[in-house]
Structures are given as structure tokens and as C-alpha cells.
Amino acid sequence: MPTNRWSEMDHYIHDHLLAASKTEFDTVIQANAAAGLRAIDVPAVQGKFLNLLVTISGARRVLEIGTLGGYSAIWMAKALPEDGKLITLEYEPHHADVARANFARAGIAGRIEVIVGAALDTLPQLQARGKAAFDLIFIDADKPNNVGYLRWALALSRPGTIIVLDNVVRNGQVLDATSTDPNVLGSRAAFAFLQNEPRIDATALQLVGTKGWDGFAMGVVKG
Numbered sequence: 001m002p003t004n005r006w007s008e009m010d011h012y013i014h015d016h017l018l019a020a021s022k023t024e025f026d027t028v029i030q031a032n033a034a035a036g037l038r039a040i041d042v043p044a045v046q047g048k049f050l051n052l053l054v055t056i057s058g059a060r061r062v063l064e065i066g067t068l069g070g071y072s073a074i075w076m077a078k079a080l081p082e083d084g085k086l087i088t089l090e091y092e093p094h095h096a097d098v099a100r101a102n103f104a105r106a107g108i109a110g111r112i113e114v115i116v117g118a119a120l121d122t123l124p125q126l127q128a129r130g131k132a133a134f135d136l137i138f139i140d141a142d143k144p145n146n147v148g149y150l151r152w153a154l155a156l157s158r159p160g161t162i163i164v165l166d167n168v169v170r171n172g173q174v175l176d177a178t179s180t181d182p183n184v185l186g187s188r189a190a191f192a193f194l195q196n197e198p199r200i201d202a203t204a205l206q207l208v209g210t211k212g213w214d215g216f217a218m219g220v221v222k223g
């Protein structure tokens, strides 16, 4: 696997197109490492892609499932309008604390709400609030619950809502129909769900770079 070249090319893209954001986002990565969080944030180029998706779609309400230290949340929230809102769901209180500190440092704490708890337990709160549907939903938490999260994403969506699901390639392990890895099973279940869900029009993109070979599925909720 030519992972060295993938990394070099990732750095090349980063140096040319993401340099303006480097210091700010490196600070987040450093704060996460100092707090003992695993470095499983989205790669920078993918964070920027999520940021552009918010801009392109004109999203005002974004939902994230799986906060970690808030790296992907900051990329997305920075593209929101002043009155936009991002809600992010996180199981680990320590991760949520680290994320809140990162949001404050980034000057966007006012646009972000962190809800602590198992997402399948906290998602019903969002429905009960009766607010407008989310415009963009990024699913990046515990993979065995992928299908549950996709069902919730549909419940909290409107026609046109964008749904992005991370880690659907996993170095190609997702091809292995005999795998017993719960993460692989979770990604395979997501593909089966999307295959059979006529309300979501979807594709998946393979990505290579500093974090190896992975990718995300993305789709739009149909009318």
C-alpha cells in the first residue's frame, strides 16, 4: 500500500489549500492529545470538505453524532451563519469537556451545543424539542449503531437534508463478508441499509491520506 505517497500528497494538498487554517486546527489536535484523546478525528482535508458542504448547502442546523474533541464540529461550525447552530452528541463526559474548551478557544462556543450521553438515548430529546429539521447530519460515533443513527437521521431530516457517515472503508476491511469485527459489521450494515432505503439517495467515496485508506458514505434525503 503506497501510504507514504498518500501522506505526502495529503501534506501537499494541505500546504496549498488549507494553510490558513493550520495553526488553529493544529491547536485542537494538540489539546486533544494533551487530554489523552485518541487521534481519530477526521483528516484535515475531510474536515475542510465538511466545512465546504455546510457552505454549499447553506446549512443552518447541523447535527453531529460523535464529538471526540470537537475537531470535525469546529470545521463544520465555522461555515455556519451567525445564527446557525450545531448540536453534537458525545458519550464520554471527558471528551465533551475537551470539546467545549476547544469550542471556546475557537470562539464558536455560542453556535455549538454538546449533549452528553449515549446518542441513541439523547436523540429522542432532539425530536421532543420539535425544532426544524437538520440540514446536514454527520454520523461518526460507535459503528455498531450506524443503522440506528441512520434511522434517527431520517427522523430528524427533511427532503434535501445531507447525511454523511464516516469510516465506511476501513482499509478495505469492509469488503470482508466473513469479518466478525463489530466496526466492520457496522459499516457493512450501513451499506445494506442505504441499499434498501429508497428515501436516501447515496454514494460512498474512498479516501487515502495521512490516516490510511478509509472513506465516507454520503446521501441526500429525497422528497
Ligand code: SAH
Residues within 6 Å of the ligand: 040, 041, 042, 065, 066, 067, 068, 069, 070, 071, 072, 073, 089, 090, 091, 092, 095, 117, 118, 119, 120, 140, 141, 142
Ligand atoms: N467526529 C470526531 C471524531 C469522533 S470519534 C472528529 O472527527 O473530530 C467517535 C466519538 O464517538 C468518540 O468520542 C466516542 O466517545 C463517541 N461515542 C462512542 N459511542 C457513542 C455513543 N453511543 N453515543 C455518542 N457518542 C459515542
Ligand code: DHB
Residues within 6 Å of the ligand: 040, 041, 042, 140, 141, 166, 167
Ligand atoms: C475509529 C473511529 C473513527 O471515527 C475514525 O474516524 C477512525 C477510527 C476507531 O474507532 O478506530
Ligand code: MG
Residues within 6 Å of the ligand: 040, 041, 042, 140, 166, 167
Ligand atoms: Mg470517523
